Amino acid sequence: MAQMTEIRRKERYHHGDLRAQLVEAARRLIAEKGVDQFSVSEACRVANVSTAAPYNHFKNKEEMVLAVALDGLERENWMMRDALEAAPENGLDRIIAIGRVYVSFAQDEPGVFRLIAGSAPDQDARAAMMQSGERNYDLVHTEVARYLNKTEIDEDVRRRALMLWTFVHGLSFLLIDNKVGLADPDLDIDGFLRAVGERVMRDDTV
Amino acid sequence: MAQMTEIRRKERYHHGDLRAQLVEAARRLIAEKGVDQFSVSEACRVANVSTAAPYNHFKNKEEMVLAVALDGLERENWMMRDALEAAPENGLDRIIAIGRVYVSFAQDEPGVFRLIAGSAPDQDARAAMMQSGERNYDLVHTEVARYLNKTEIDEDVRRRALMLWTFVHGLSFLLIDNKVGLADPDLDIDGFLRAVGERVMRDDTV
DNA sequence: TGTCAAAGTTAGTCCGTCTAACATATATAA
DNA sequence: TTATATATGTTAGACGGACTAACTTTGACA
Known part of the structure; x- marks a missing residue:
């Protein structure tokens, strides 16, 4: 036996x-x-x-690659939740923590990150990726609303969340494609994330 | 004859x-x-x-693709210069104009944009891409310094320029990969660019 | 005008995706 | 327990793309 x-x-x-x-x-x-x-x-x-x-x-190679992408999205979700648990109850740090996970994931697994970032071939794949991606993006919405002391995800929340996403998305690509060296050889990523977070989340009714 | x-x-x-x-x-x-x-x-x-x-x-397929990428960078440079000539002498519009070209290029030629954004295979290619890319990025540096009434490109200028680049880079990818619909189905790109530009360029010594 | 180099062509290798036909193991039913 | 169906492997091979070797054509120039 x-x-x-x-x-x-x-x-x-x-x-x-x-x-x-x-x-x-x-x-x-x-x-x-x-x-x-x-x-x-x-x-x-x-x-x-x-x-x-x-x-x-x-069915084919694409479907196999899609499985890897979906797995990546799920792992990313876990990491974001973990980061949020470890973060303080309030303040900008929670938002920065999510962003840091996003960028770190890209740096750790550039190939998988590109998969996730890229567009799916067929409609089914697109739907699957969207659904999984939305779960992760919801975390950002929630945290942005929380930071602004809002109970619902309104237009302002969505706009700021999109700015944040745009930022970490761009930074991730610049980093894994070695473009940052061209702009700033020794960039302090954490400091950069914080600076951006402050600018995006700052109250601009003043 | x-x-x-x-x-x-x-x-x-x-x-x-x-x-x-x-x-x-x-x-x-x-x-x-x-x-x-x-x-x-x-x-x-x-x-x-x-x-x-x-x-x-x-030499091989890669070299052929590289030629397309370099050609793209050069055309992008022309478009940026054109946009600057058409822009007002001063103000945020000049910076926004460059960003708009960046994003529009990505939307018009996503395949070529990805080439330019991606990392080159060998050292020679990397050097060629860097040199060409730097020419375009210099325009951003110049305009950021101009906006801030500075005569030299200092640390602050570089930091803001990198923020701007990060932004349009990320936005370009989100757009061509159809991710923006997930966040904001009918995003006003020009308004978004302006909002970001304002936040990044705002005087933060206050 | 003859020769050489540049820049084509054909033929063929190698490798990767994917299909068809076949083989084997496992689950279920008799 | 045995028979059979289904899931899941295998081998063989078609097809297409990257690239090379050997050969051919053309234009330039001595």
Whole structure:
């Protein structure tokens, strides 16, 4: 009995959870070298299966990549929630914390970040990405409203949230594409995030 | 004599300017369908040459794509200069005008914009892109300093310029990847740019 | 006018995506 | 327990794109 369970997956005809293994392999490979350099064949090599095997689980390469993107969005959501739990009850720090997660995720997994940032190929994929993305963006709305002592997400909240998103989105790309060095070789990212947060959240009725 | 010049390029063995034609074809194709879907073969079909022909002019596909990117940066530079000439002598409008060009370029040619935004593969390409990109970014520095009535580009100027860049960069991506609809279906881009410009350029010594 | 270099062409390799036909394991039903 | 259906693997191969090698055509210039 013990020996049965010891048999390596790759030595058996059926893997048991090839789908999950392929997504994991794809995630690692994409994180390493980006989507452009990623090939299904390579994921197969990693998972020790034939190049035809994935097509029992994914319609095509795009669908496989989509799975990686959705997984990324979910992990990002967890990280944002974690950051919020660790943040103080009130103040700008909560908003900055979310932004920091966004940028850090991009830096840690540029390939996956690009996937998430990019547009999905077909309608189903688009819908799935939107739904998952919206969950993350809701956190921003909530925190912006909280900071402004508002009970509902009104136009002003949405506008500021969009400014914040625009910012961290742009910063993420500039960082992972090595463009920041051109502008400011040793940028203090945390300080920059705070400065931007202050400007966006500042009361401008004055 | 007249007949000689009338002979279509594609009917002759040597094109005369295949390189330029290929870059133009690549530019159009990439603008239409993005780099991912672009193939050298297709550019060859458009230019009516064999699939081996390009390799007399480009080391590989990457080099061909790089040519399109550099061309894009140069055109962007022209557009920015044009916009500045049409803008008033002073005030925030000059800065907004540059930003508007940045975003419009992304919207008009998303594929080329992504190329410019992305990181180059090898060192030579990186250097070429940096040099060209720096020319465009200098315009921002100059205008920010001008707005602040400064004669030199100091730390404050650089910081604000980076904020502005980060913003239009992020906005461009959000727009071309259809993410803005998620946040604000009918965003007034010009108003948004102005609002951001004001926040970034506002005197904060108060 | 003859020769050389530039810039095309054809043919073919290699690699990746994806499909078709077949094989094997697992789950369910007799 | 055995039979069968289904899920999930495999191999073989079509197809397309990037790129190379060997060859051909053309234009430039001695």
